[in-house]
Amino acid sequence: MTVKKPVFGNRLLAGLSTDDLSLLQPHLAPIDLGLRFRLETANRPVENVYFLEQGVASIVAQAQRGRIQAEVGIVGRDGCTGLCLLHGSDRSPNDTFMQVAGSGYVVEADRLAKLLQQSRSLERRLLLFAHVQLVQTGQGVLANARGSIEQRLARWLLMSHDRLRSDRFKLTHEFLALLLGVRRPGVTIGLQRLEQQELVRTSRGEITLIDRLGLERAAGALYGVAEAEYERLFGSAAP
Incomplete structure (x- = not known):
């Protein structure tokens, strides 16, 4: 058997x-x-x-x-x-x-x-x-050295989205500020700009991705190198 x-x-x-x-x-x-x-x-x-x-x-x-x-x-x-x-x-x-x-x-x-x-x-x-x-x-x-706060936020959101099975996840502005090493007002402004472009929607303690392709454009060349290296070594098939 x-x-x-x-x-x-x-x-x-x-x-x-x-x-x-x-x-x-x-x-x-x-x-x-x-x-x-x-x-x-x-x-x-x-x-x-x-x-x-x-x-x-x-x-x-x-x-x-x-x-x-x-x-x-x-x-x-x-x-x-x-x-x-x-x-x-x-x-x-x-x-x-x-x-x-x-x-x-x-x-x-x-x-x-x-x-x-x-x-x-x-x-x-x-x-x-x-x-x-x-x-x-x-x-x-x-x-962190060359990107704007919007680019860094977009990159981080894309990386997290890659690892989740949902477009929505719970995360506060304070926690994001800690993770990115910036002040909370900077995170708030960055998210507002992404929201104005209709790339994400934020509510109290929660972020929803609306337009992934738009986020990739917002992150620009700062997203994709590590992801391409992972796919080169492990393949593109996800479980």
Whole structure:
């Protein structure tokens, strides 16, 4: 009898070979991930690795002193957390938490580290995703250095939309300001300009995407490089 391969919403899991899936699946446990659920705490050992199926997580860097912080990456159903493990470190200087609530699968970090030693192909797949995350971070630096607030907002909204299965998600202006490293009034003005162009609609604590193609035009060249690299390495078929 042929055993049917399970269907995963996470693209890394969905693309695993039969052998790698057989190796990893017994150690995966489903988990609900609430808003601001902390997936990793800065400078503390990573205990678990999360493969998101729904929702979006923010990777947030912070200065050595004070309260200066900004988002440096996001992850959703395209990948997983715990990438520092692939580089031989048990911790990261960044926090990672859920910016949009969701769900996924969790595996103990120590267990995953042992599985990676058993499967070169599994390790390579996660390393490729780590590479894409580095590209995403670099593009974020470029956007923050050269982009307007409207371009940065459009880019961020597109990246989040890529990882969600809905045009509508709950997010406050205060939270967006934290993620983008700008003041709240700047976020409010930027969203108003996008709304005036009928690209998004905002209400209290919620943003709805109306015109994705229009948002892509608004983001311009600041959106698409990391996305193209992901598709080059993992293919265009989404789960």
